[in-house]
Amino acid sequence: MTTTNEIADKIANEHGLTKVQGKAVVEAVIAAISEASIAGNETSLPGFGKFKIKDTPARDARNPATGATIKVAAAKKLTFAPAKALKDALNK
Numbered sequence: 001m002t003t004t005n006e007i008a009d010k011i012a013n014e015h016g017l018t019k020v021q022g023k024a025v026v027e028a029v030i031a032a033i034s035e036a037s038i039a040g041n042e043t044s045l046p047g048f049g050k051f052k053i054k055d056t057p058a059r060d061a062r063n064p065a066t067g068a069t070i071k072v073a074a075a076k077k078l079t080f081a082p083a084k085a086l087k088d089a090l091n092k
Contacts, residue, residue, distance in 0.1 A: 004030070037078050049082040 004026050012022030033051055036043045043051040058074040082090075 045083075047083055047085045049080055049086060052079050052081065053077070054079050 005023065008022035008026045009019055010022075011017065011025055012019050015022075017025070033043045037051060037053060040053055042053070054077045056075050056077055059072050060069050061072050062068070063070055
């Protein structure tokens with residue numbers, strides 16, 4: 001598993017930055033994607049993929065323990081669609 005700290009360290013090492021500066025860069029990218037998503041906008045990172053907002057409608061579901069029907073509220077979900085280049089790299 002890769003963490004934000006590991007990503008920040010790699011960026012810092014490759015670009016001659018301090019670890020604090022590398023962490024700031026990673027946090028800024030995550031914040032920008034988050035802000036765009038909250039505003040309902042799609043974020044595209046060429047060669048990596050797209051972050052999109054998906055609306056899921058309200059639906060009925062069942063409680064598996066009791067069998068009772070419950071209502072699940074409508075919600076927005078953040079989805080990720082990998083770019084073709086990433087898919088191809090994963091499937092080599």
